[in-house]
Amino acid sequence: MGEPAQDIARFNQTDRYAALMDVVRNRMTNRAFAPYSVPREHFEMIVEAARHAPSGANAQPWHYIVVTDPVVKQTIGQCFVDEQQHRARLHMGFPTPNYNGVKTAPGLIVVLADFRFVRAFPVLNDGSELDRLYHQNAERILLQSVAASTMSAHLAAAALGYAVWWITAIGQEDIQRQIKPLLGVPEELSIIDVMCFGPPAKPSYKRWKKPLNQIMSWDRFNPESTMTVEQIDEWVKTTRHKVMYRDESKID
Ligand SMILES: Cc1cc2nc3c(=O)[nH]c(=O)nc-3n(C[C@H](O)[C@H](O)[C@H](O)COP(=O)(O)O)c2cc1C
Known part of the structure; x- marks a missing residue:
């Protein structure tokens, strides 16, 4: 136990809170970026922030693939554009954004989730109805874990001054089938989202x-x-x- 005066200092770090909130408030989605070469070090700093995230059972069921190949970026970007057009044809009524910005995003990181880690959470694994309920919650635990880690990455990118873009529009199986081989992602892992970042083309x-x-x-x-x-x-x-x-x- 510290001295009372020290304890007060510990819980009164408003300067640190203000610094954090400056990053939190200024993390803003932007969907078009200016050309820029992101230093390798920045990618590492961003994923380093993701590494420290909390996760259920400390399972850390995530992996981050930094995509630097412009051809692969183009192909992934086109998958989003195609999906956007597909949704328009389905009359979903969802105001889908322009995904062309993915193709030339200076920073592009693909976020993978390993759903097999639901086994690390409280489940029975006996195929019973009760097990189904526990599995349902286990999946939520896993999704929350990956989101916590991804958010740390986004905040780190924002702290470095980048505009960020969180994209989940690739969850569908057919798109997974197209993107996974480009990145050598094994069948067992899921592409859960894509993170784009860079200097904004127009202010966020x-x-x-x-x-x-x-x-x-x-x-x-x-x-x-x-x-x-x-x-x-x-x-x-x-x-x-x-x-x-x-x-x-x-x-x-
Ligand atoms: C889980 C999640 C999924 C998202 N999926 C998409 C997406 O597929 N496409 C997209 O353009 N933006 C996506 N976004 C970005 C949101 O549209 C954006 O965060 C929201 O409009 C709020 O804006 P802000 O990030 O500037 O606060 C997603 C954000 C989150 C957290």
């Missing part, structure tokens, strides 16, 4: 974020902070595209 903008009182309750869940399915559908119809593609100061 701050998107709308829910206010603190809407996402936080004290002691008991505040029912005012929830929405009905009808309200969510309305939000999707009238607001989603604005919060995805506009500066929060320009939302009426």
Whole structure:
């Protein structure tokens, strides 16, 4: 136990918090980058941040592939563009962005997840109904773990001054089949997302974020902070595209 004065100092490191929040607040998605050669050291610094993430059972079920080959980048980027067109044809109504920026992103890191690590979490592995429920949660544990690690990577890139882009639009099996061989990814591993980063072609903008009182309750869940399915559908119809593609100061 430290002296009381030391303890106060320990919990009063507002300068460190401010430095962290500066990075957190300024991590902003951007989908078009200026040409730039990312130093190898920066890739290592970014994945080094990912390495320190927490994970269920400390399983660390992730792997990061830095893609530097311009031809491979082009091919991966084209997979996204094709998927975007495919979604448009399906009339999903999702305001899909322009994925051409992936092709020339100065930094491109493919994030892999090893779902076999669900075995490291509390599961029965006996094929029973109860096991199915535990497996369902195990999968959530795994996804949260990879997201925690990926977020550290994104914050590290933001701390280095890069604009970042988190892309999950490649989860579907057919796209996995196209991309995996390009990168020598074994069948057992899944490409869970792609991280692009670089100097922004145009300045990044701050998107709308829910206010603190809407996402936080004290002691008991505040029912005012929830929405009905009808309200969510309305939000999707009238607001989603604005919060995805506009500066929060320009939302009426
Ligand atoms: C799990 C996750 C999946 C995402 N998937 C995509 C994606 O497939 N394509 C895309 O353009 N952006 C994707 N994004 C970026 C979000 O659209 C973006 O984070 C969101 O609009 C908020 O903007 P901000 O990052 O500037 O705060 C994803 C972000 C997260 C965290």
